[in-house]
Amino acid sequence: MRRLGAIFLDGLLALTAAYIALRSAGHAGLPALQVFYAVAGAGFGLSFLNHVLLTRIAGASLGKFAVRTRVIRETDATRPRLPRLFRRWLGGYFFLVIWIIAACFDLEDDPEDFCGLRLVSYRDLRAVTGAPLR
Structure with a gap:
C-alpha cells in the first residue's frame, strides 16, 4: 500500500504542475502546440526533479517521504x-x-524493480544500518 500512496502523491504533484502550466499558458494566449509543450515540460520536468534529482540527494521522492519509504540499491x-x-x-x-x-x-x-533498486520502509532501513540516514 505504501508504494501506491507514494505513486499517487508523486503523480498528483506532477499533474498539479501540469495544470498550473496549462492555466498559465491559457491566460498568455499561446498557440496550442506551445501550450502542449508547456504542460508536458512542467509535468515531466517536475517528475524528473522529484524522482531522479531529489531521490539522488535525499534518498526518496516527496511521495516516498510522505509514506516513509526510501529507494536503495538492491x-x-x-x-x-x-x-x-x-x-x-x-x-x-x-x-x-x-x-x-x-x-x-x-x-x-x-x-522487483527492473533497475536493481528496491523500495523499503525507512524504519526497516534504519534498523539495518543502526544510524539515522542522510
Missing part, C-alpha cells in the same frame, strides 16, 4: 546514482500500469 542498500535513477524514472512510465495492477490484486508482495 546489492548494497546504498543510495542509487543518477543513471540508474534516470532509467527507473523513464521505465516507470512504461511499467506504472503493471505495478498498480500487481499491487491491487496482490500478485506479488514486493514487486
